[in-house]
Amino acid sequence: RRGLGHLLLPQEGGDDLVQAYANFVAYIFDLTSLGAEDWDISSFLNETVTPSDNMRQWMWQSCTQLGYFQTAPANNTLRSSLITPEWHYGVCARLFEGAPVSSSAVMAPEVAFTNAYYGGARIKSSYTVFVNGNEDPWHALSYQGTLDDGSGAPDTLPAIVIAGASHCSNWRSARPGDSQSLVDARSLVSSFVGVFLNSSSSSISSLCPKACSRNGACRMTVSALSVSASCQCFEGWHGNDCTQSTDDTLHTKVLWWVVVVVAVACAVLGAGLGWFFGARTRRAYNPVE
Numbered sequence: 001r002r003g004l005g006h007l008l009l010p011q012e013g014g015d016d017l018v019q020a021y022a023n024f025v026a027y028i029f030d031l032t033s034l035g036a037e038d039w040d041i042s043s044f045l046n047e048t049v050t051p052s053d054n055m056r057q058w059m060w061q062s063c064t065q066l067g068y069f070q071t072a073p074a075n076n077t078l079r080s081s082l083i084t085p086e087w088h089y090g091v092c093a094r095l096f097e098g099a100p101v102s103s104s105a106v107m108a109p110e111v112a113f114t115n116a117y118y119g120g121a122r123i124k125s126s127y128t129v130f131v132n133g134n135e136d137p138w139h140a141l142s143y144q145g146t147l148d149d150g151s152g153a154p155d156t157l158p159a160i161v162i163a164g165a166s167h168c169s170n171w172r173s174a175r176p177g178d179s180q181s182l183v184d185a186r187s188l189v190s191s192f193v194g195v196f197l198n199s200s201s202s203s204i205s206s207l208c209p210k211a212c213s214r215n216g217a218c219r220m221t222v223s224a225l226s227v228s229a230s231c232q233c234f235e236g237w238h239g240n241d242c243t244q245s246t247d248d249t250l251h252t253k254v255l256w257w258v259v260v261v262v263a264v265a266c267a268v269l270g271a272g273l274g275w276f277f278g279a280r281t282r283r284a285y286n287p288v289e
Contacts (some may be wrong), residue, residue, distance in 0.1 A: 021078065037224040044095055051249025063092030063107055065114045068141070129189055155220040156204050158192055160185055184225055187276040191226040204229065209241035217243035
């Protein structure tokens with residue numbers, strides 16, 4: 001938006017809006033090394049798999065599971081008002097059911113089933129990192145780290161929003177001009193993935209020493225660049241694995257003081273006995289006349 005938006009604005013005394021839009025499209029074609037035929041929906045009929053082309057796969061997800069169809073706003077839009085959800089359903093039928101262009105056949109995604117299966121706003125998942133750029137219009141539809149009841153995100157469902165980043169910025173190769181927020185986000189995502197891969201079960205407790213010995217909760221500690229797991233011990237317990245009882249600590253302190261007192265008492269008693277027997281010995285060798 002910030003980098004290309006100016007291309008859509010006609011210059012004073014220069015191009016009109018239509019020409020400005022044409023210039024913008026030409027710029028995008030040159031930037032992506034693609035032409036109008038590559039952006040045409042019919043190109044998604046090609047089933048050849050290439051490392052750089054994943055649009056047919058995305059269309060399959062949209063047509064069968066997600067929807068996420070882009071339609072025209074009611075006002076001030078460059079998109080045709082004829083592009084409705086029903087129009088998209090027809091495209092899906094042509095792409096994946098072989099319907100002819102002239103057909104009225106439709107193929108609607110099973111959105112309700114998808115939401116029920118994956119949990120909708122209460123996502124049935126774990127060890128999943130959600131990453132979005134705050135400049136990406138799609139980020140509003142993504143998981144933001146808050147469940148539908150307003151509660152906080154589970155530790156195994158982190159949500160990262162990258163300041164100033166656009167759509168899928170974090171998936172692109174690193175470049176010298178990347179913002180610091182993007183660089184930091186990539187490091188944080190890598191750290192999360194590393195921690196998750198070290199888990200031996202579906203429970204986050206396996207990431208902590210002795211699973212906190214059932215005397216604490218395993219929690220993720222997140223910094224700007226990395227994440228780690230550590231125990232938050234319940235009341236009455238402490239230690240990195242929550243195996244040390246606060247009562248045990250008190251008993252240890254009491255025992256220590258008992259030992260000190262006994263030691264002092266023994267020393268005093270020993271000194272007294274030494275003096276007593278020493279005095280008797282002196283009298284035995286030096287009898288009083």
